[in-house]
Amino acid sequence: MWAYLGRRILILIPTLILVSIIVFSVIQFIPGDPVQAMFGMDPMPEQIEQVRRLYHLDEPVPVQYLLWAGNMLRGDMGESISRRRPVAGMIAERLPRSMLLAGASILVALVMALPIGVISAAKQNTWWDFTLSAGALVSLSMPGFWKGILGLLIFSVMLGWFPTSGWAPLREGIGTVLYHLVLPSLALGTGLAAVGVRILRSSLLEVLRQEYITVARSKGLTERVVLYRHALRNALIPTITIVGMQIGYLLGGSIIIEQVFSYPGMGLQLIQALTARDYPLIQGQILIFATFFVLVNLATDLLYGVINPKIRYN
Amino acid sequence: MNVMNVVRDAFYKVKRNKKAAVGALITLSVILVAILAPVIAPYTYREMHVGERFEGPSREHLMGTDYYGRDAFSRVVYGARISLSAALTVALLASVIGVPVGLACGYFGGILDTVVMRLADVVFTFHSILMALLIGAIIGPGLRTVTIALAIVYSPQVARLIRGEALSLRDEEFVEASRAVGASPLRIIVRHVLPNSVAALLVQFSLIMAFSILAEAGITYLGFGTQPPAPSWGLMLEGGRNYMRQAPHISIFPGVAIMYTVVGFNFLGDGLRDILDPRMKGAQ
Numbered sequence: 001m002w003a004y005l006g007r008r009i010l011i012l013i014p015t016l017i018l019v020s021i022i023v024f025s026v027i028q029f030i031p032g033d034p035v036q037a038m039f040g041m042d043p044m045p046e047q048i049e050q051v052r053r054l055y056h057l058d059e060p061v062p063v064q065y066l067l068w069a070g071n072m073l074r075g076d077m078g079e080s081i082s083r084r085r086p087v088a089g090m091i092a093e094r095l096p097r098s099m100l101l102a103g104a105s106i107l108v109a110l111v112m113a114l115p116i117g118v119i120s121a122a123k124q125n126t127w128w129d130f131t132l133s134a135g136a137l138v139s140l141s142m143p144g145f146w147k148g149i150l151g152l153l154i155f156s157v158m159l160g161w162f163p164t165s166g167w168a169p170l171r172e173g174i175g176t177v178l179y180h181l182v183l184p185s186l187a188l189g190t191g192l193a194a195v196g197v198r199i200l201r202s203s204l205l206e207v208l209r210q211e212y213i214t215v216a217r218s219k220g221l222t223e224r225v226v227l228y229r230h231a232l233r234n235a236l237i238p239t240i241t242i243v244g245m246q247i248g249y250l251l252g253g254s255i256i257i258e259q260v261f262s263y264p265g266m267g268l269q270l271i272q273a274l275t276a277r278d279y280p281l282i283q284g285q286i287l288i289f290a291t292f293f294v295l296v297n298l299a300t301d302l303l304y305g306v307i308n309p310k311i312r313y314n
Numbered sequence: 315m316n317v318m319n320v321v322r323d324a325f326y327k328v329k330r331n332k333k334a335a336v337g338a339l340i341t342l343s344v345i346l347v348a349i350l351a352p353v354i355a356p357y358t359y360r361e362m363h364v365g366e367r368f369e370g371p372s373r374e375h376l377m378g379t380d381y382y383g384r385d386a387f388s389r390v391v392y393g394a395r396i397s398l399s400a401a402l403t404v405a406l407l408a409s410v411i412g413v414p415v416g417l418a419c420g421y422f423g424g425i426l427d428t429v430v431m432r433l434a435d436v437v438f439t440f441h442s443i444l445m446a447l448l449i450g451a452i453i454g455p456g457l458r459t460v461t462i463a464l465a466i467v468y469s470p471q472v473a474r475l476i477r478g479e480a481l482s483l484r485d486e487e488f489v490e491a492s493r494a495v496g497a498s499p500l501r502i503i504v505r506h507v508l509p510n511s512v513a514a515l516l517v518q519f520s521l522i523m524a525f526s527i528l529a530e531a532g533i534t535y536l537g538f539g540t541q542p543p544a545p546s547w548g549l550m551l552e553g554g555r556n557y558m559r560q561a562p563h564i565s566i567f568p569g570v571a572i573m574y575t576v577v578g579f580n581f582l583g584d585g586l587r588d589i590l591d592p593r594m595k596g597a598q
Contacts, residue, residue, distance in 0.1 A: 014432065015432070015435050015436055015439065018432075018433070018436040019436055019439055022436070022440075022448075023448075026448065026451055026452055029452045030451075030452055031452075031453075137577065137580055137581065137584070138573065138577060140580060141524065141528075141573050141576035141577040141580050142569070142572075142573045142576075143528050143531050143532055143535075143569065143572055143573075144532075145531075145532055145535055145551070146531075146551060146569035146572065146573070149551060149554075149555070149558075149565050149569065150565075150566075150569070152558065153558055153562050153565060153566075157558050157559055157562070158562075248439075248441075249441050251441070252441025252442070252443045252444050253441070253443070255441075255443055255444070255447075255536070256443065256532050256535060256536060259535070259536060260555075270447065271447075271536060271537075274447055274450065274451055274538070275537075277451075279451070282447075282448075282451055286444060286447075286448055289441070289444055290439040290440060290444075293438075293439045293440075293441070294439055
């Protein structure tokens with residue numbers, strides 16, 4: 001296990017280096033002068049100095065990259081151009097909020113996907129199965145942000161049950177925070193739930209055809225025990241892998257959901273940074289998003305082994 | 315096996331598979347709407363009726379009007395052109411890049427395969443929206459940005475899929491037989507490996523169309539995709555955001571259009587997978 005973990009981390013390094021080169025290249029590819037792209041046609045001398053200090057534009061490109069990457073590794077992501085604050089601090093402030101939204105969405109997805117997937121498979125080819133499977137496909141076909149808009153329209157504007165904004169500060173109490181989170185996490189989580197339902201259903205159906213299930217049934221075990229104790233555990237393996245891979249993408253999807261609900265997380269910050277052409281902030285954000293995705297994938301791989309001890313890490 | 319035979323065979327099977335048939339019908343209806351937009355739409359997509367702003371659905375305006383008094387139905391109809399053409403361009407670009415790369419990696423393996431697959435891993439770390447925002451930060455927003463970004467994100471998926479197909483096919487007996495009689499690698503790939511990978515590609519093509527329509531709408535909603543006054547569905551939803559109380563219909567119909575179209579491609583993809591690869595029946 002530890003050797004496997006070490007090897008996986010070793011593979012991560014070149015991936016992360018390439019990701020950082022792509023993020024770094026943004027500055028190289030901006031048409032024209034980066035200083036003018038950020039500050040307009042008439043930059044002040046101290047603005048020119050700030051960009052020069054951050055990107056070392058007078059050095060050769062490989063040196064620029066090494067200096068930039070070195071700073072990133074030390075946690076120095078430069079200073080935001082629009083806010084005049086350290087980028088790392090700005091991201092650190094927003095990251096937990098986006099994680100909270102992602103966490104709540106994963107919870108929504110699990111709570112929905114597990115029972116629906118199991119019912120769908122246990123009642124294969126019945127009216128239940130058809131409705132639930134079709135529902136999952138329709139949910140998958142709805143843009144997450146449109147679900148958010150519909151949620152706002154119905155539950156906030158028309159019924160007044162939920163607030164129109166998705167965020168409440170923690171000092172207003174955990175209950176208020178969660179109450180604000182309901183609509184955004186449903187908008188984001190139901191898509192993931194649909195993926196989960198489809199995978200869980202098909203892998204359960206596959207497992208239920210295996211011989212050891214027939215043996216379990218012939219021992220006289222109830223269908224419930226067969227389903228939950230014998231089949232579900234194995235069917236969860238592919239489900240966790242695929243859903244785990246989707247969690248990384250969840251942060252990408254959250255960019256739009258945050259915009260819909262004016263949720264002040266990393267996504268909204270990225271959009272504001274893009275509008276302001278705040279390149280240091282854009283780069284820092286994208287680097288964090290991509291790193292998070294890589295780490296989630298690693299975690300998924302490891303979890304895979306915990307659930308299924310048969311998988312040997314070699 | 316001939317490519318045309320595979321396609322013809324698939325066509326007959328589509329008729330017999332309910333999911334695929336429903337998907338094909340929905341998709342076909344959207345394609346027809348896109349082609350016949352000038353005939354179906356009662357107004358042009360930019361015609362403003364200033365005195366008729368925010369009107370709800372009526373006989374004159376089936377889906378109501380927007381903040382400029384433009385007919386929402388006409389805009390939704392014309393919007394099909396943008397969504398479909400963007401999605402088709404993305405799927406074609408992703409295939410044009412992904413298929414040859416995947417075939418080469420799978421068939422030849424070795425260092426080429428290792429390097430390309432590592433690069434694919436790197437691209438996988440970027441969500442389609444993130445990639446579009448990244449490219450938008452460089453070349454500015456627009457439909458072109460969305461198309462390039464999505465093609466970059468989806469071509470490694472195609473490459474990986476085709477690589478898998480090529481990998482399993484290269485050791486098949488009929489390929490070995492072909493090699494034994496002296497066929498060149500290029501000939502083997504074009505005559506044997508490629509036609510046998512078409513089935514998997516068709517499924518993926520349909521799903522990429524579905525993903526691209528969703529992604530284009532999302533990126534445009536954020537302001538980094540199609541720019542006004544083009545009648546993009548995402549743009550229409552973005553425009554309705556500030557008028558939810560007075561004109562909720564603006565935020566509903568374009569979303570229904572997106573959902574309808576994407577359901578079509580998803581059903582088609584699912585159905586095609588059942589037909590073309592019975593081992594995967596019912597799988598995701």
